[in-house]
Amino acid sequence: MLKLLRLLFRVSNAIIIVALLIIHFVIKESGFQASLYFYTFPIPIIILIVLILSIFIKKRKYHLTLAGILLIVWLGRSFKIHIADDIKETDLEIVFWNASHYREFEDVFEETENIPDVVVLVEYHGELLQDMILEYPEYYFYKHKTEEIGVFSTQPIEILDVLSSKLSTTLINFKTQGINFYAVDVSASLDVPRAWGLEFVDKSITQTKNTVVLGDFNVPYESKYLDNVKKRFNHAFTEKGNGFRETWFWNIPLLSLDHIWVSKDLKILKAKKINTFKSDHSMVKTFIRK
Numbered sequence: 001m002l003k004l005l006r007l008l009f010r011v012s013n014a015i016i017i018v019a020l021l022i023i024h025f026v027i028k029e030s031g032f033q034a035s036l037y038f039y040t041f042p043i044p045i046i047i048l049i050v051l052i053l054s055i056f057i058k059k060r061k062y063h064l065t066l067a068g069i070l071l072i073v074w075l076g077r078s079f080k081i082h083i084a085d086d087i088k089e090t091d092l093e094i095v096f097w098n099a100s101h102y103r104e105f106e107d108v109f110e111e112t113e114n115i116p117d118v119v120v121l122v123e124y125h126g127e128l129l130q131d132m133i134l135e136y137p138e139y140y141f142y143k144h145k146t147e148e149i150g151v152f153s154t155q156p157i158e159i160l161d162v163l164s165s166k167l168s169t170t171l172i173n174f175k176t177q178g179i180n181f182y183a184v185d186v187s188a189s190l191d192v193p194r195a196w197g198l199e200f201v202d203k204s205i206t207q208t209k210n211t212v213v214l215g216d217f218n219v220p221y222e223s224k225y226l227d228n229v230k231k232r233f234n235h236a237f238t239e240k241g242n243g244f245r246e247t248w249f250w251n252i253p254l255l256s257l258d259h260i261w262v263s264k265d266l267k268i269l270k271a272k273k274i275n276t277f278k279s280d281h282s283m284v285k286t287f288i289r290k
Helices: 003-027 032-040 043-053 062-080 104-114 131-134 195-202 224-232 236-240
Strands: 092-098 118-122 140-143 150-155 158-164 172-177 177-184 211-216 231-235 258-263 269-275 283-289
Touching: 003 043, 003 283, 032 195, 043 062, 062 150, 092 104, 092 150, 092 211, 092 258, 104 118, 104 150, 104 283, 118 177, 118 211, 131 140, 150 172, 150 177, 158 231, 172 195, 195 224, 224 231, 236 258, 236 283, 258 283
Parallel strands: 092 118, 177 211
Antiparallel strands: 092 283, 118 150, 140 150, 158 172, 172 177, 211 258, 231 258, 269 283
């Protein structure tokens, strides 16, 4: 009986691992339910599960070997090393952050230890916005009445369009610093397929030159739903970042949900991820040159 239980455990152990590998590397986002599994089990989680399962068996070498291979794959995908270009005063510093409902532009200034040229916040309530306007009268702020997106700039902000889908994906198209911007917040609802939100984003982005697209896309960089964006724009952190690209969860690099995309006629000089416990999302920052 004991031998049978051990055999069943080994078989179930193997089935779990194979299923996780198939979900991540084969099935991926082939359907709505499959997508949820794909996002739930990124490579770091699979590595952790493999290591935990190895505790309960005597012959661990296969588990440890697999964990090592997955670690190499993950590092190859996500860990970036680049030499930043020299930054000039005329270059633009752009910051994006999911403010997790409770944070303000002041928190960005504290974390970056300066005042960036452009800041975009999503999940932003703007409860202290009027206080910020009074404290920084020489700068410019915008918060839509209903959408939880806020914009700060050291130069005037021109709102070109506000686009919202019926399923809570929002884009705000604005112009400042001589650049066209799209601030994006894709619905995080488990009832709404990410494909719908990203299709809406693709249709809404009509400018592909002199343009920066930034926001919480709620899909990782590896997602097939970002293929159209990748064709038209360069990913700031992938091009010029250092360290892990993932921005979520609570400084643990699980998923790269927050992105800054830069049109190919603009030069990305440097990109940085700023870890903070003020939100479950890290800030992302880039410097660009027109």
